[in-house]
Amino acid sequence: MKKLGENFWMIRGDLRIAGMLNVGTQCSLVRLESGKFIFLDSYTLDDETLAEVNRLTNGGQDVSAIVNLHPYHTLHCEWMHSAFPQAKLYGTRRHETELPDLPWQNTYCETEGFSDIIGPELRFSTPDGTRLVCQDDTVHFASVLAYHPQSGTIHVDDTLSRLKLPFPLSLLPMSGRIAFHPSLEKSLQPEAGAADRFREWAIRLGTDWAEARHLTMAHNTEVDLKPDGFAEVIGEALGRVKPVLDKHREQYG
Known part of the structure; x- marks a missing residue:
């Protein structure tokens, strides 16, 4: 548990793939x-x-x-509710579908205006032009991103990620860089304009949240940002997915 700024604490946990590789997980x-x-x-x-x-x-x-901000992060919802039963429980539509016995609130966190329900201290944003849930359950690109301006902290699951590889794989170019999740291509809505809507959303997010100073990501990374660093992160990440967006435009327009 680490305090990142005024009134914000990051909590890191374990998530092991095949019981071996610990990719980590988070809550805040x-x-x-x-x-x-x-x-x-x-x-x-x-x-x-x-x-x-x-x-x-x-x-x-x-x-x-x-x-609960990521539709596929459901492993710990029951424990969290049992530990804090008086707390209102929010999630995406998929959370309610997967765990129908929990007392979910009627408003899903991907709903426009969700920030108004939670309060002015937090801002939320869902990637435009993408599907939050796809038929292919391995596509975990889209999630609801959260920003806490007072501490300058952005909390994001999967949509932005940073792969930290052990040596000698750490020498590869993709190791250590912040990027959009590789399932973006499958997450884009199969319709004209989706690639442009996603790009515009990302640019707007980089501008609106440019004052952020901390970026905490699932599964295992926290990054301190320099002034305007988040806008730079978004710009570089968009540059790397340009072929994906161009391919989508060629197919759907």
Whole structure:
């Protein structure tokens, strides 16, 4: 558990592929002006982290909401609800479909205007031109991104990622760079204009959230940003997916 800025804590956890490779996962804790707290995403906290969270949140009673931002990140939702049962539980439409027995709120977090429901301390954005859920369940590109201006922290799952490879793979060009998730091509909506809408969304996000100073990503990376660094990150990431966007335009217009 690490404090990234005023009223924002990043929490890192384990996620092992095939029981071996630990790619990591995350959730974040945000304190609102009201004194209440919100979790971004769910994770089963170890005893030490849970004790620290309880110390901050009046034994957990001040946790007012849990906001699950990635439709395919569902492993820890039940534990999080059981640990903080009084908190309102938000998720995407797929969360409700996959875990129908949990008391989900009626408004999905990909809904336009979701920020108005949660409060002015957090901003949310979903990639335009893409499908949040595809028929192919291996496509995990789209998620709801969250920004906490007070701490200058962006919390994002998969949509932006940074692959940190062990030596000697760390010598490869893609190791260590921030990029859009490689499933973007399959996530783009199969219709004319989707590639342009995605590009415009990304540019707008880089501009609107340009003052961010921290970028915390699932699965295992936190990056400190220089002034206007997020806009630069977005620009470079868009440059690398230009062939994907061009191919989509050739196919759909």
